[in-house]
Amino acid sequence: MKITIIAGARPNFMKIAPIIDAIRRAASGGTDIRYRLVHTGQHYDKKMSQEFFEQLDIPEPDANLEAGGGTQAEQTANIMVRFEKELMEHPADLVLVVGDVTSTMACSIVAKKLHTRVAHVEAGIRSGDIRMPEEVNRLVTDALTDYYFTTSDIANENLRRSGVTEERIFFVGNTMIDTLIKQMPRLRKPPVWETAELQPKAYFVVTLHRPANVDQEGQLRVLLQEIIALSRGLPVIFPVHPRTAKVLANAGVDAPNLYMTGPMSYLEFNYLVRQAKAVITDSGGITEETTVMGIPCMTLRDSTERPETCLTGTNELLGTSPEALRPAMERLFAGAWKKGGIPALWDGRTAERIVGHLVELK
Template structure:
């Protein structure tokens, strides 16, 4: 039986699009615990790292996330400038609204910046999605993960691989909590709410299994114009009669405009909301991407996925899921596309604890930790 404790105040950080689907189930789990009599409450802080409505606002609406208690409006500028703005503004927020725990998710700039700020104020840091590593220090996200995990108090992990990464770093076992994947909580909770984006090609609606979804945004793929041009050509050449739907990240749109890449089967669309994008993915023949999170969603939905990166921080999507690591060389794509076209893609399997109940495990664990501290 949980002994009576003072109010457990958790400040939850959301900064960029990948964060929002991870915090939604955590907020719901806190509200559920409160309704059951637990002495717990939260304050939601939006750092403003992403401020475009398609990249931010629509996620709050669609996922039932309450309006943030505050928006720090720290977007724009270089990574250093953004980090500094977030830290300065979040320090003021924490001094005005003290917390027992600052809960950060994922690996964006806000994750690292808010963790550092909290620890300097001697506030406990909890990292959800801790321990994942790509081994690629050229990725800003890898730096964010390493710095955050170096000062985290309790680590909530998505896989046994992440657990092992933390053990190798000398983290004590009682601070590692293997709970699963909150992003999958959100995906499973919204399977019946996905929205058909009603994309039409030559006046016809898309047919399930007859199109590919493409996303590209990482500098390694989009910053070098000739390399991007070669990659786009490899995708077009290998996709046969399939339509390629490309929701274009704002960063990539500017580069593509300069290149003038066009083809009858290639269709650029505006960035989609969460529910629309996952409808598109669920009914696609396959996804080609350089995103980490999308590889998790395709694995759970059983959709073939090709990752245009030389490394991944989510190896379980390859060893157990439907994902393959293609690399950044456009020539690597051909055999994977051939395998897809010949219906020879591997079958994925279920990943342990990716069951829609991760957030409940996190909140139960935090209540237990603080009732015994």
């Protein structure tokens, strides 16, 4: 079987790394399985792309479509035009897409129009918020997918309700956790550790990039001011997403304990998360990592596509109102945050299960 694997943005890289490892192991054992890695170029900043390939031991892509930049529509169109040419020149038995970024949707559409089967890793997750670009990507991708690899029973049920038949759903676990478990011994201190004189469990990590939180300067300012006011003087480390940086430039937020940095590498960022008192975020993937590491997590969103991080893990959905932060922070400082557990099959062997299913497909 010949598989084309798609990677386009930072969340994809953590998900494809263990799959490539598992394919290599299977091939070395005599299994007839090969892959071609296509990087769409959706993320083109070195910190958010090339450095992840290097740190996670992902091989150089066989093709880089260099389709980054532009509006949502321009980026989608560029990826589709360039991937169509790529897939026509290098046909595959199956195109494997991961996650919910623009590249996931765009390459799924192209593959199906060229009569190529599609497998979706992390299928079936839903936020219920159609205003999120990622939700559109999930719905379109899952409408076209042939084989669904899922992270939870909740995702399985979402797919069943949409009419997907049982034999096409494979509950395998979470490849992001495969990567986290493998890389845990290699996590390393970022420069801000020394700059801010950080101590374990005595600082906060903040990440914000969702439109509801960062597109309006006033909302972003109030959120950060509330976080700072409730931090009891502990350092607040804020790696700033490029999307957020543009708004933040005029927000005028400053405090002695606020440390704003550029985007961090995977190994540095997760070192910070692992040692943090808590994480305050609007990211979905980070809630999965905090759940496995047992770190309290506050999500500044009204909905989540990863409810298992709340039901089983250490995450709590607060909403986007700054007023929701105070009671959550009070519980945290009182030592009353829930301990949480690890969802089923988040055990570091998800990619192995995915490849096991792939080689059985006819």
